[in-house]
Amino acid sequence: QEQLVESGGGLVQAGGSLRLSCAASGRTFSTYAMGWFRQAPGKEREFVAAISWGGGRTSYADSVKGRFTISRDTAKNTVSLQMNSLKPEDTAVYYCAADTSMPRIVSSTANYWGQGTQVTVSS
Numbered sequence: 001q002e003q004l005v006e007s008g009g010g011l012v013q014a015g016g017s018l019r020l021s022c023a024a025s026g027r028t029f030s031t032y033a034m035g036w037f038r039q040a041p042g043k044e045r046e047f048v049a050a051i052s053w054g055g056g057r058t059s060y061a062d063s064v065k066g067r068f069t070i071s072r073d074t075a076k077n078t079v080s081l082q083m084n085s086l087k088p089e090d091t092a093v094y095y096c097a098a099d100t101s102m103p104r105i106v107s108s109t110a111n112y113w114g115q116g117t118q119v120t121v122s123s
Helices: 102-106
Strands: 003-007 010-013 018-025 033-039 046-051 058-060 068-073 078-083 092-099 117-122
Touching: 003 092, 018 033, 018 092, 018 117, 033 068, 033 078, 033 102, 046 068, 046 078, 046 102, 058 068, 092 102
Parallel strands: 010 117
Antiparallel strands: 003 018, 018 078, 033 046, 033 092, 046 058, 068 078, 092 117
16 A cells, blocks of 8 residues: 655744655655645645656745755655745645656645644744
């Protein structure tokens, strides 16, 4: 059974950093695009970042450009999100997603989703 498991969330002060990881299992996700989304209380889920299966293409939401970096380790079937210069408005549950199509990742219609990890940024 395909599974995506996020880790690395927590509480951090504004200006700090966190690194989220997503471990994929149950199938070979090495040929899948992967991405990160977030959902804050009372808000809709929003796209954060995506990376192509080969890692050569990345895409970011304007709100995180220059602060967040997505990367992947194909051999380990993992994708990471390095988050720097965190702001209180980055507080949300962060979800990992995977799909054969990067456009489906960016449009939030990916086929595989993790359960999420909470990120809280205090002011």
